[in-house]
Amino acid sequence: MTTSQQLFEKAKELIPGGVNSPVRAFRAVGGSPLFIKSAKGPYIYDEDGRSYIELINSWGPMILGHAFEPVEQAVRDAIQHSFSFGAPTRKEVEMAELIISMVPSVEKVRMVNSGTEATMAAIRVARGFTGRDKIIKFEGCYHGHGDSFLIAAGSGAMTMGVPDSPGVTKATAADTLTAPYNDLAAVEVLLENNHNQVAALILEPVVGNMGCVLPEPGFLEGIRSLCDKHGVVLIFDEVMTGFRLARGGAQERFGITPDLTTMGKIIGGGMPVGAYGGRRDIMDMVSPAGPVYQAGTLSGNPIAMSAGLAMLRHLNDNPGVYSRLEEIGTKLHTGFSNSLAKLGLPFTINQIGSMFTLFMTERSVSNFADAKTCDLPLFGRYFHAMLERGVYLAPSQFESLFVSVALTDELIDQVIQANEESLTVA
Numbered sequence: 001m002t003t004s005q006q007l008f009e010k011a012k013e014l015i016p017g018g019v020n021s022p023v024r025a026f027r028a029v030g031g032s033p034l035f036i037k038s039a040k041g042p043y044i045y046d047e048d049g050r051s052y053i054e055l056i057n058s059w060g061p062m063i064l065g066h067a068f069e070p071v072e073q074a075v076r077d078a079i080q081h082s083f084s085f086g087a088p089t090r091k092e093v094e095m096a097e098l099i100i101s102m103v104p105s106v107e108k109v110r111m112v113n114s115g116t117e118a119t120m121a122a123i124r125v126a127r128g129f130t131g132r133d134k135i136i137k138f139e140g141c142y143h144g145h146g147d148s149f150l151i152a153a154g155s156g157a158m159t160m161g162v163p164d165s166p167g168v169t170k171a172t173a174a175d176t177l178t179a180p181y182n183d184l185a186a187v188e189v190l191l192e193n194n195h196n197q198v199a200a201l202i203l204e205p206v207v208g209n210m211g212c213v214l215p216e217p218g219f220l221e222g223i224r225s226l227c228d229k230h231g232v233v234l235i236f237d238e239v240m241t242g243f244r245l246a247r248g249g250a251q252e253r254f255g256i257t258p259d260l261t262t263m264g265k266i267i268g269g270g271m272p273v274g275a276y277g278g279r280r281d282i283m284d285m286v287s288p289a290g291p292v293y294q295a296g297t298l299s300g301n302p303i304a305m306s307a308g309l310a311m312l313r314h315l316n317d318n319p320g321v322y323s324r325l326e327e328i329g330t331k332l333h334t335g336f337s338n339s340l341a342k343l344g345l346p347f348t349i350n351q352i353g354s355m356f357t358l359f360m361t362e363r364s365v366s367n368f369a370d371a372k373t374c375d376l377p378l379f380g381r382y383f384h385a386m387l388e389r390g391v392y393l394a395p396s397q398f399e400s401l402f403v404s405v406a407l408t409d410e411l412i413d414q415v416i417q418a419n420e421e422s423l424t425v426a
């Protein structure tokens, strides 16, 4: 047995499924998960000393590559002054100022500790602001593990086959309405049939959690105008797309202004950080400014703020990062497409910037139903073939890849070669 396998056997005795987040368990692809010992730049290293080219990057945060020195140094400096005070700090002011300068729709922002906390708080604020109870989400979108979101959820919920989780009460589920992604007409029907009852519509402006799925032309514009027409708070869940698809996230790239934005991943630089923010009139509903309660012992933690500030400052001051991410995404897309053509495989690739998914289906993928036509056993064989060739993909068909700027042209070519070989043997 490898060290990873030994650790996994022990972990399964101690931790549900042997992991602290389900998608890590390799359930969707079979086999035993790698236990990672360290990482640097574009590589991760497992407990058995094997190295892999990294295309997950901790599901998004490590956009600058692992162990990026300015972030590491910021944390080294911060830990000399204790880890947490539970009191306001200068860094939280600097973080709020920086986020607001990078995302113009955010007039006020509250730091929390995960994307899940951010989305849970955002819909609570929207409900408090509108006095309405229902929310609309899209099938296959994932907004964290809050009860209201585990209805037709994507990511791990979809991967594990439980998009509607047990433990979520019927009463809670009744307040969550769902529609197919990219289906404006379905949203219009929901709004007409639930007149003045819908507080918020939350969506991934580019979906990562059923694999990468793009909004069709006019979809986001249509959602915006429907929300305006019906007095619904529009929440862009940019936990994944924020600071990745552009300096100002998907809303900058697509030119659509949401009322609230939820953030996470990159803003923590790898530390546990989430945030929600948006219109001042809505955010001033949040305690202690307003009556909507939300709190957190470690919210705005000085170590996490130090890491997040260092990462966001680098992204803010180096726009070349985004042009390089576009270049990497395009090179991978082109290389993978050429291999599919060469092998006569009719599979679908969705890619935008540094988000990318090769779907094992010949259907175009623009919603949950399309994504579910993928050949999952084939994906599992492909995943392991890539792993054997030293490329670390997301262990699920229903996840996006997240490249970092640490991926050199030489490594891109290696990934493209590994892909062609893996498609051949899978």
Ligand SMILES: Cc1ncc(COP(=O)(O)O)c(CN[C@@H](CN)CCC(=O)O)c1O
Pocket (backbone or CB within 6 Å): 021, 022, 023, 024, 059, 114, 115, 116, 117, 119, 142, 143, 144, 145, 155, 156, 204, 208, 209, 237, 238, 239, 240, 264, 265, 274, 399
């Ligand atoms: C759009 C979006 N919104 C919210 C979340 C939840 O964030 P966290 O609570 O995991 O920090 C996520 C979390 N993403 C998954 C990856 N698909 C996290 C990986 C995992 O669950 O282990 C997200 O993608």
